[in-house]
Amino acid sequence: MSRAELDLQAALRDLGAHLDLPPTPDLAAAVATRLREAPAPAPSPAPRRPWWLPGWRRLALAGMAAVLLAAAVLVVSPGTREAVARRLGLRGVDIRIGGERPTPTVTTRPGERLELGLGERVTLAEARRRAAFPVLVPTAAGFQRPDAVYVNPDQPLGGRVDFVFRARPGLPASPYTDAGLLVTQFQGTLTPDFVKKVVAGGLVEEVQVAGQPGYWFSGEPHFFTYVDRGGQLNDERTRLAGNTLVWQAGALTLRLEGQISRQEALRIAASMR
Amino acid sequence: MEGRPLDDQELVEQARGGDARAYEALVRRYQDLAFRTAYVIAGSAADAEDAAQEGFVKAWYALSRFRAGAAFRPWLLTIVANEARNRRRSGRRQDDLTLRVAEDRPSGDAAPSPEAAALAGEQRRLLLAAVGRLGEADRQVIACRYFLDLSEAEMAGALGCRPGTVKSRLSRALGRLRAAMAEPVEVRE
Numbered sequence: 074m075s076r077a078e079l080d081l082q083a084a085l086r087d088l089g090a091h092l093d094l095p096p097t098p099d100l101a102a103a104v105a106t107r108l109r110e111a112p113a114p115a116p117s118p119a120p121r122r123p124w125w126l127p128g129w130r131r132l133a134l135a136g137m138a139a140v141l142l143a144a145a146v147l148v149v150s151p152g153t154r155e156a157v158a159r160r161l162g163l164r165g166v167d168i169r170i171g172g173e174r175p176t177p178t179v180t181t182r183p184g185e186r187l188e189l190g191l192g193e194r195v196t197l198a199e200a201r202r203r204a205a206f207p208v209l210v211p212t213a214a215g216f217q218r219p220d221a222v223y224v225n226p227d228q229p230l231g232g233r234v235d236f237v238f239r240a241r242p243g244l245p246a247s248p249y250t251d252a253g254l255l256v257t258q259f260q261g262t263l264t265p266d267f268v269k270k271v272v273a274g275g276l277v278e279e280v281q282v283a284g285q286p287g288y289w290f291s292g293e294p295h296f297f298t299y300v301d302r303g304g305q306l307n308d309e310r311t312r313l314a315g316n317t318l319v320w321q322a323g324a325l326t327l328r329l330e331g332q333i334s335r336q337e338a339l340r341i342a343a344s345m346r
Numbered sequence: 347m348e349g350r351p352l353d354d355q356e357l358v359e360q361a362r363g364g365d366a367r368a369y370e371a372l373v374r375r376y377q378d379l380a381f382r383t384a385y386v387i388a389g390s391a392a393d394a395e396d397a398a399q400e401g402f403v404k405a406w407y408a409l410s411r412f413r414a415g416a417a418f419r420p421w422l423l424t425i426v427a428n429e430a431r432n433r434r435r436s437g438r439r440q441d442d443l444t445l446r447v448a449e450d451r452p453s454g455d456a457a458p459s460p461e462a463a464a465l466a467g468e469q470r471r472l473l474l475a476a477v478g479r480l481g482e483a484d485r486q487v488i489a490c491r492y493f494l495d496l497s498e499a500e501m502a503g504a505l506g507c508r509p510g511t512v513k514s515r516l517s518r519a520l521g522r523l524r525a526a527m528a529e530p531v532e533v534r535e
Binding site for chain 1: 366369370373374377378380381382385391394395398399402403406445446447448467469470473474477488489491492493494495520523524
């Protein structure tokens with residue numbers, strides 16, 4: 074290296090030492106506050122790993138770039154998943170498009186009662202009492218009273234509440250849940266990946282519910298992974314799911330599944346109070 | 347309990363186990379570096395604060411994907427710099443990075459004479475002006491190396507390029523800086 078080069082580098086270092094940079098704000102305090110407001114489930118790998126079927130992440134990664142869908146489609150790689158989910162303000166749902174298809178562990182046979190990973194069957198009042206969050210109920214006509222209410226106060230963190238609406242005229246039974254409509258709510262802010270969705274051939278559209286972000290899955294069924302009733306982290310189940318709307322309402326993340334139109338799903342979702 | 351401060355790896359391990367206090371210690375340790383790196387990339391203090399804060403929060407959520415034993419600083423700077431770039435891109439076109447040379451505050455025995463201090467200050471301002479005439483990529487690589495004193499791995503993370511290309515980028519930027527310094531400088535009366 075020539076003398077002139079060394080001089081220039083020394084001069085640049087000297088300049089760096091004499092720059093008038095803006096003072097660093099107290100980021101540690103701001104970050105600590107944000108982590109307290111939305112405490113991450115311990116980010117240790119141990120409790121998260123069971124969420125993934127063996128070898129799944131690796132395979133999904135390999136095929137990641139394969140599928141490109143039409144506009145308004147979200148692509149989330151494991152590396153940027155949290156970033157994208159956060160940017161869009163939707164928490165607790167891991168959406169992946171393309172890549173390897175997972176193997177369903179819950180087979181769906183029409184007419185058969187399915188294990189949906191629901192908690193304990195309770196009354197709505199009991200669910201409200203036991204959930205750690207204010208439970209939202211649809212106010213849209215015909216959906217104000219769920220046919221069955223389930224609560225699981227421990228799984229995921231902060232608990233979850235499920236409503237089942239039986240199939241009826243105008244609300245066909247979903248071949249994947251055997252119900253007319255399944256509505257799930259949990260505190261997504263506490264649970265980065267409570268449910269996983271892998272879309273292999275269907276469509277994901279970005280939507281808004283009462284001004285908050287959401288996604289509408291339609292077309293071909295997608296793969297839906299959730300924790301089973303026992304709440305054991307290993308107890309994950311993957312099944313096929315039909316038309317589904319996931320959206321955020323404040324700290325809550327909600328999921329609505331049924332063979333209904335996007336418009337109808339959005340109408341029910343927007344009516345939840 | 348010994349008084350030795352925990353090193354990065356120990357803090358990262360504890361933070362991965364969900365210890366927010368350990369993570370706070372890491373934030374405290376690197377907030378200066380993160381903020382300055384974001385400032386070099388985003389070009390404004392407000393965006394830099396935003397980007398650094400968001401980067402730290404995202405890094406916390408991403409800790410489970412942090413490879414045990416890897417160096418924390420380059421990984422963190424990659425996340426923070428991404429945030430800074432997003433803000434630069436998404437925001438209105440920001441002013442270019444504005445840097446100023448601090449006034450020398452002579453003190454102690456080694457204090458230069460007022461004349462020498464003025465000369466040194468003038469030379470720094472000329473050099474800074476030449477850096478300012480470079481393109482964004484050149485400015486950033488020079489700032490990362492000489493103003494922030496980042497390692498090659500950290501520069502690669504901050505600049506979003508492969509570690510193997512850092513050296514050649516830097517050398518090209520220095521070449522253009524020399525050319526910029528040779529240009530006639532407009533002197534403001």
